[in-house]
Amino acid sequence: MLRVKLFAAVLFAAIGMAGCFGGGGGRYVIGESKAFEASLYRQNCAICHGPEGDGKTLDDGTVVPSLREGNFKAVNDGQIYNQIANGGNGMVGFRRQLSERELRLLVDLVRRDLRGQ
Numbered sequence: 001m002l003r004v005k006l007f008a009a010v011l012f013a014a015i016g017m018a019g020c021f022g023g024g025g026g027r028y029v030i031g032e033s034k035a036f037e038a039s040l041y042r043q044n045c046a047i048c049h050g051p052e053g054d055g056k057t058l059d060d061g062t063v064v065p066s067l068r069e070g071n072f073k074a075v076n077d078g079q080i081y082n083q084i085a086n087g088g089n090g091m092v093g094f095r096r097q098l099s100e101r102e103l104r105l106l107v108d109l110v111r112r113d114l115r116g117q
């Protein structure tokens, strides 16, 4: 039993390291970023999209999409901005809570840091 656990530990460590070294530069970690837009994300978006933007299912059954991968509905800056500002389909809009600059910083975070585009 101990051997199995040990094997599993080594395996996960190896997968973890592959994740760090592969993919050119690695994954942007919102939780470790000191950027202002990362803190905006943590305060406003993490509750639905998850701490790292991987998406999740809410208690009421709403399926919140990953902001990192999948078939995006909002494919360009204008559409991403529109979704964040106005919301829709289960998402609240942030036009009233956030400034124009903050909305634009979040568009950049989604496109550049999370999607790598």
Ligand code: HEC
Binding pocket: 041, 044, 045, 046, 047, 048, 049, 062, 063, 064, 065, 066, 067, 071, 072, 073, 074, 075, 080, 083, 084, 088, 089, 090, 091, 092, 094, 106, 110
């Ligand atoms: C109340 C939960 C909730 C909060 C809070 C929330 N979202 Fe969403 N978000 C959703 C849901 C649900 C969708 C899917 C909407 C749809 O399918 O049209 C979505 C969709 C999106 C999309 C479009 C994804 C695509 O497919 O292209 C973006 C971008 C996005 N959210 C960014 C944000 C950002 C940035 C914040 C923080 C400012 C945020 N969201 C806060 C629930 C939320």
